[in-house]
Amino acid sequence: MNKLTPELFKKNRAKLAVLLKPGSIAIICSAAHSLRTRSLYNEYRQSSNMLYLTGIMQEDTTLVLFPDHPKKEFREVLFIRYTDEKTLRWEGYKHSKHEATLISGIDNVKWNSELIKFLSAIFKSASYIYLEMGDEWPAEDAPAAISYRFAEKIKKEYPSHSFKKIVPLINKLRMVKENVEIEIIKEAIEITNHTFCEILPLIKPGLYENEIEAEITMRFTKNGRCPHAYLPIIASGRNSTILHYNINRSELFSGDVLLLDFGAEKAGYASDLSRTVPISGNFTKRQADIYKSVLKIMNEAKKLMVPGNTIYNINKIAGSMMEEELVRLKLLNISDIRKQNKKKPLYKKYYMHGTSHFIGLDVHDCGNPKISLRKGMLLSCEPGIYIKEEGIGIRLENDILVDKVPIDLMDNIPVEMEEIEELMRRR
Ligand SMILES: [Mn+2]
The missing domain is CATH 3.90.230.10 (Creatinase/methionine aminopeptidase superfamily)
Structure with a gap:
């Protein structure tokens, strides 16, 4: 269904990397899955920033960019949902790591369960952390709600880091179309x-x-x-x-x-x-x-x-x-x-x-x-x-x-x- 190739997403990530200050990490979250009624969801729609940078349409996805990291495998890492037995029974297959690589062009794909540990390991060497935060879209049920909750959590856990807003940088890029x-x-x-x-x-x-x-x-x-x-x-x-x-x-x-x-x-x-x-x-x-x-x-x-x-x-x-x-x-x-x-x-x-x-x-x-x-x-x-x-x-x-x-x-x-x-x- 998605006819775009990973080349576009690679190019978009490269353009974003240029706008970040040296030694920065950028974290992008996927959109929230909103409830229609008790335990049943509305049709899922990925956040536009996640689509722009990865093409991944699946929920519970997180992108971590660290363009200046000396090791290549740390520069772009994608975290996705693991298909356990229960997920398989109730929702069906989610992307494999290989599929996520084919869509996004990101070689290093990990399961969600590794995210927090990974962040604490790389935060030490980062000068700035870019998060989707600000007052652009604050409503609790907005697609960006996960991003804001995540930003609040990270800011509390790492109070000595310098935080910056990533959304204005992505907006700037998204305005001019390839x-x-x-x-x-x-x-x-x-x-x-x-x-x-x-x-x-x-x-x-x-x-x-x-x-x-x-x-x-x-x-x-x-x-x-x-x-x-x-x-x-x-x-x-x-x-x-x-x-x-x-x-x-x-x-x-x-x-x-x-x-x-x-x-x-x-x-x-x-x-x-x-x-x-x-x-x-x-x-x-x-x-x-x-x-x-x-x-x-x-x-x-x-x-x-x-x-x-x-x-x-x-x-x-x-x-x-x-x-x-x-x-x-x-x-x-x-x-x-x-x-x-x-x-x-x-x-x-x-x-x-x-x-x-x-x-x-x-x-x-x-x-x-x-x-x-x-x-x-x-x-x-x-x-x-x-x-x-x-x-x-x-x-x-x-x-x-x-x-x-x-x-x-x-x-x-x-x-x-x-x-x-x-x-x-x-x-
Ligand atoms: Mn119109």
Whole structure:
């Protein structure tokens, strides 16, 4: 399933080693396995940092890096779960050491039971210890919870060592994608594209949002053996005005729009698509007017995703384009805009989220809006207009690769209204 080779993970570890201070150890933990109900778990999703550095998707994995250690076998060590009889009976096989080496490219793989002893042996010769700690993601049930608990424990046991934060260093690396990462994201996008085209003719009044969700899930499995990159948003009518709606239980009614925000995940990498379609198969005049505005802003905003620009700046420009469109749609008037409080622009009543976020192993990937964009960064471009009073929410979203001429990785996914209506007629 994971088509990435160990070369990528080796390269990622080498890039991280360069950022560490001399004589440092870095420790990366896997994500927590969250409980769904008593003794039964949710589907497991590895932490993105562990995926980035090892490709290992299995729980209870720990990576220890000590790049300056004189002995090669201490420089990269991976600790994994041992398959005892009980594990074999209840959960089945876990990776062998050899399998873990084949996936990650790490030669020295040990069982978890050896971790603490190993650390106490190597800590003596380390100047700094890098841990996943800080306030980035403190919730008890967050995937990073294990990392933070581990960091607290280690800090208590070794109070005389100097501790540093590893997450900002990994974030810095993860923001700029290697070609192989872009290739795998393109695969995820292709599966999302196919799925979208296949479900369009199925959409009709009388179905329920979760039936559409099931059609998507089935096609992700069939077309690419992929999970969703995030809980899909299948929002009809009024629900389309709720930004992160994912209850997905309402009936579809003729005359309403259906907002779809979904994406396949491939080898841990996300794709992130939004389209809004008419449930009847034809946009009403009002829906079409709003759609035109959103599409125009998406097409203009993606041109701004060039090296040196920032998401912060793109948001500002998209905001003023939005003002113009909302005036045209008679939702705002110019004199009110002239008088508006600049810190609380009026367009935010109808467009309350940013135009863009980073995409990668996390669908909302690491990086912040003030970071200067670089070639190889991947961004969403997702303007939307949400009119609660009219029960219409329209969002369009493509994934854009930052370059001198930005590359729209989703420009072959139908987005023109005529194209959408034509595909829906094939029912
Ligand atoms: Mn998005």
